[in-house]
Amino acid sequence: MTLAGIELNYLVNKISEQVQGYYVSNIWGITKDSILFKLHHPEKSDIFMMISTSGVWLTSVKIDQIEPNKLLKRLRSDLLRFKIKKIEQIGSERIAYFTFTGFDKEFVIIGEFFGEGNILLCNEEMKILALQHSIDVRHRKLVVGSKYVTPPQSGIDIFHITESDFKDLKTSELIGGKWLGRTLGLPKKYVEGIFDLANINSKKVGMSLTEKEIQKIFQTTKTIVSDVISGNHSCIIVRNEKTEVIPVKLGKLEEKCVRVNSFMEGLDIVFTENIVAKGKSAQTTESDKKIKDLETQLSEQEKAIETVKEKSKYITNLANSLYEMVSKGMISIEDINAQSILSEHKAQLSKEKGISLIVIRDEKIKINPQSSLQSIASGLFNEAKRQSGAIKSIEQIKNKTQKKLEKLKNKTELEKNEILVSEVRKKNWYERYRWFFTSDGMLAIGGRDAPSNSAVVRKHLAKNDKIFHGDIFGSPFFILKDAETTSTISMNEVAHATVCFSRAWREGMHGLSAFWVLPDQVKKSAPSGQFLPKGSFTIEGKRNFVNIPSLKLAVGIIPQDDHYLLTSGPPAPIKKNSVCYAIIEPHGSDMVEVAKKIRLEFSKLEEEITKLISIDDFVRALPAGQSQIKEVSYGDAS
Numbered sequence: 001m002t003l004a005g006i007e008l009n010y011l012v013n014k015i016s017e018q019v020q021g022y023y024v025s026n027i028w029g030i031t032k033d034s035i036l037f038k039l040h041h042p043e044k045s046d047i048f049m050m051i052s053t054s055g056v057w058l059t060s061v062k063i064d065q066i067e068p069n070k071l072l073k074r075l076r077s078d079l080l081r082f083k084i085k086k087i088e089q090i091g092s093e094r095i096a097y098f099t100f101t102g103f104d105k106e107f108v109i110i111g112e113f114f115g116e117g118n119i120l121l122c123n124e125e126m127k128i129l130a131l132q133h134s135i136d137v138r139h140r141k142l143v144v145g146s147k148y149v150t151p152p153q154s155g156i157d158i159f160h161i162t163e164s165d166f167k168d169l170k171t172s173e174l175i176g177g178k179w180l181g182r183t184l185g186l187p188k189k190y191v192e193g194i195f196d197l198a199n200i201n202s203k204k205v206g207m208s209l210t211e212k213e214i215q216k217i218f219q220t221t222k223t224i225v226s227d228v229i230s231g232n233h234s235c236i237i238v239r240n241e242k243t244e245v246i247p248v249k250l251g252k253l254e255e256k257c258v259r260v261n262s263f264m265e266g267l268d269i270v271f272t273e274n275i276v277a278k279g280k281s282a283q284t285t286e287s288d289k290k291i292k293d294l295e296t297q298l299s300e301q302e303k304a305i306e307t308v309k310e311k312s313k314y315i316t317n318l319a320n321s322l323y324e325m326v327s328k329g330m331i332s333i334e335d336i337n338a339q340s341i342l343s344e345h346k347a348q349l350s351k352e353k354g355i356s357l358i359v360i361r362d363e364k365i366k367i368n369p370q371s372s373l374q375s376i377a378s379g380l381f382n383e384a385k386r387q388s389g390a391i392k393s394i395e396q397i398k399n400k401t402q403k404k405l406e407k408l409k410n411k412t413e414l415e416k417n418e419i420l421v422s423e424v425r426k427k428n429w430y431e432r433y434r435w436f437f438t439s440d441g442m443l444a445i446g447g448r449d450a451p452s453n454s455a456v457v458r459k460h461l462a463k464n465d466k467i468f469h470g471d472i473f474g475s476p477f478f479i480l481k482d483a484e485t486t487s488t489i490s491m492n493e494v495a496h497a498t499v500c501f502s503r504a505w506r507e508g509m510h511g512l513s514a515f516w517v518l519p520d521q522v523k524k525s526a527p528s529g530q531f532l533p534k535g536s537f538t539i540e541g542k543r544n545f546v547n548i549p550s551l552k553l554a555v556g557i558i559p560q561d562d563h564y565l566l567t568s569g570p571p572a573p574i575k576k577n578s579v580c581y582a583i584i585e586p587h588g589s590d591m592v593e594v595a596k597k598i599r600l601e602f603s604k605l606e607e608e609i610t611k612l613i614s615i616d617d618f619v620r621a622l623p624a625g626q627s628q629i630k631e632v633s634y635g636d637a638s
Contacts, residue, residue, distance in 0.1 A: 001244045001270055003055040003113050004187050005092045005158060006228045007263070010247070011056055012096055014231065014264065016087045018058065019047060023083040024100065026616075027076050028062075029069025033117060033132060034275055036062065039084065042451055043459070045427050051109065053117020053132070054274065056096060057267040063275060074121060074130045078107050090150055092158045092185065110148060122148050158184045158225055166218045169206045176209060177202030180217065193250025194220045224248060235263045237270060245270050294405040301398040305391055311363050312387035318345045318360060319380035322373045333358075333369050333376055363387075428560075434476065434501055436569030437558075437577055438490035444569070446478035446501060448620075453477050457537055461519050468494050471513045471545070474503030477537070480516075491516065493570045495546035500553050500570075506625030508586040510550055515543035555598055555621050556581035556635055557609060564609050568621040578635030580605045588628025595619040601632040 003011070025040035034052035036059070041047075050059045082102035089096050098109040106124035111117075120131040126148045135142040140149045156165045161184070172179045180202075181191045195202035198220045200213050209217075227233070233247040236257045245266035260266040321341050322333075330338055333349065342348055347360035349369070357364045358380070365383050367376050433456055434446040445460060446468075447453030457477050461467060466486070468478040478498045480490060495514035504512050523538040554571040556578030557564050568574065574581050582598045589597070595618035602610040 001054070001242065001274070002187070003094055004190060004228075005089075005094050005185055006190075006225050007247065008055065008094055008096060008113060009089050009092070009159065009229045010231060010263065011267075012087050012089045013229070015049065015056065015058060019049065019084045019087070021083070022047060023081055023102070024079050025081075027072065027079065029065060029072035030063050031066045031275060031278060032069055033119070035069060035071065035075065035119065043432065043455055045429075050271070051098070051111050051119060052271070052275070053111075053113065053119065054271055055113045055267065056098075056111055057271060058264055059268045059272065060265075061268070061272055063272065066275070066278075071119060071121065071130055071132060075109075078105075078121065078129070079109075082107065091153060093150065093153065095150060118142070120148060155183050155185050158186070159229070161218070161222060161225070163215065163218050166214050169209065169214055169217070170211070172206030174206055175202065176200070176204050176206055176217065179206050180221070184221070189244060189246060189250060190224065193246075194224055196251030197224075224250070231263075233263050235260050235266050237266050243270050243273070291405065291408055294401055294408065298398065298401050298405060301394055301401060305394050305398065308387050308391050308394065311361050312384045312391070314345065314347075314361050315363065315365070315380050315384040315387065318342070318347055318358075319377045319384065321345060322377035322380065326373045326377075331373060333367070333371075333373060338373070431565070434478075434497070434568070436497065436567050436573060438480070438493045439573045439576055440487055440490045442483060442486060442490050443481040444478055444490075444494045444497060445481070446497065447476040453536075457522060458524060461522065463519055465519055466491070466494075466516050467519060467522055468498040468514050468516045469539070470499045470502040470504065471515060472499070472502050472504055472509070475499070475514070476501050492546055493573055496548050496570045497553075499548040500551050501623050505551055505553075505586050505623040505627075508551070511548075513545045513547050515545045517541065517543055551586050552583060552630075553585075553623060554578075554581045554583045555618070557602065557606065557613065559637055564612060566613050566617045566621050568623075574635070576636050579609065579638040581633065581635045582629055583631040584622070584627040585630055586625065586627060588626050590626055591619050591622045591624070594627045594629065595622060597629060598632070601629070605632070605634060606638075 019039055022039035022041045022044075024037055025046070026038040028036045028038075030036050030050075031052075034050060037049045037051065039047040039049060048059050048062065050057055079100050082100040082105075085099040085101040085106070087096060087098050094113040096111045096113070098111070100107045100109070107129075108122045108124070108126065110120040110122060112119075116133075118132050118135070120142065121129045123129055128142060128144050128146055128148055130144060131142060134144075139152050142148065165183075168183075169176065169179050174182070177191045177195055180186060180194065181188065186194075192202060194217065198213070198216045200209070200217060227248045234249050235245065235247050236259050238244050238246060239256045239258075245260075245263060247263040247266075260269065321344075322338075325335075325338055325341055328337075332338065339349070342358070345360065347358055350357045350359045350364075352364070356367055356369045358367050358376075359365075363383075365380065367379060430443060430445050433452055434448055436444055438444060445456055447456045453476055456479060457467070460481075461479055462481070464482050464484040466480045466483040468480070469475050475498060478494050478501075480486065480494045483490070495516065498514040499512050502512075503509075517539055521539055521541045523540060525538075527538065552571055553568055554574035555566065555568045556574040557566055557580055558577050559579060564579070571581075571583050580602050582601060584594065584598075588594065592615075595615055599610060599613070599615060599618050
């Protein structure tokens, strides 16, 4: 399935709306012609956008890498942490520009979604920095270092069609369907759908159409185009000879069709199926090649064994014949009768570079013709033994090849259907911040940095909450949600988390305090004539202090609905709510190293669950600074 220009217009507008304010947090190469972008926003859920040679869409799944993508390294180098500035379609062509900006630079990804498709990376002057494949044809040349040039535009701009644009149809010798497809760049499904809805035969030659019929074709086309680009959809997936997603009703409903909630969802289903199918085909092709190579090796090794066996047999027979010659009174290999015996065994005397040889079945055996026949026969027996020894070596190699072949066949059978497609989970709103549930089951959230610190207070502080801050510069704000009536245990746990996630952890400062206040004591603007740094607020009135004698946190995997989430907080509630947990204290190794160690230890306890959680999530769960692992165990929710 390929996208139509009108479908791309809808997708560009729809995606543009959703990705405003997002930046690129990760990029994966799925196949050689498909790239997945993880887009992050400080206050909204992550978005996953796939750009491939087939099109662009927002996806709800993540596919493990199927094959290398040569653009990936360059894209990661240039685009990570860059914001999406805009997405635009070039006229009505199946070409989209994705403009990324950041660090005083600008880059443009160009997606060409026609023919074999192409993906290019350009700078702000549209100079090509990298591309999927070069093009050198009559009307344009695309290579690294050249300026990007769009293909020549043909036909009518479908987004601005008028009735007068259809006058040429009346004088055309082409059939109506072919004229419409060529002139407006519409794929067959739309052309047939338009004629079907207009109740006109698409095979009718243009010049035989009446004015009324042409007007009806125009009006139907305009309605279809308007419905597609405006999102007035009734989307179905049609599965016949090929699978397609149709955003609007095009004539009669197909027999093999299923309705989907949106065009984007339909594209995600079908394009993901296509990527996985191509991946399986690529894997099978590569595996088949390896299997064929091993089978060829095995066949050659079997032939080599038979050849060596034959040579050994002929050499042994000749040696026995030489002994018989001795019993008949012959003493020299050069005797005429000896030459006759050699000929019977398809052997002969020869010389190469002055060296005397017996040649038998292409095997050349060095001899001294002056030696006795017994001595020469003995040398032949030794050669036959050496050949037999070679057979054993070849058989050992053959056995290894056989085992490799069997292993590869078994592996291929198991793996060809094991391309991992995992659902992208829609995260809870509080997962953007530091969070945990207290021993009483109450939600506590805290800032990770100045922007999220500000967001926690400005967006999520409600009148029944309690807000916490450490008695130290560089402390986050934590909020205990719906805490109008709460236990001392929950209050102490939130105070503990507030101090541990402050600068105190990085500097190993024990014996500090945190305080809590009511929401109306927090002022979001500075007093007159004063300035508040970003993420800071003014506190008025009484502060309720809680002493925190030591710094200790736990990282744990918590079951929630059908998923498992990683979080960190005070040891008691994390242990209570987790399937497994690790207790950490300040000092030791840096965050990435500790994250890897915890993930490894969790894998020993719950391998299947742990592999669903990325190393990035482990790093994000840790406090800033160095840490050391003190304990790893199963939690109460195991």
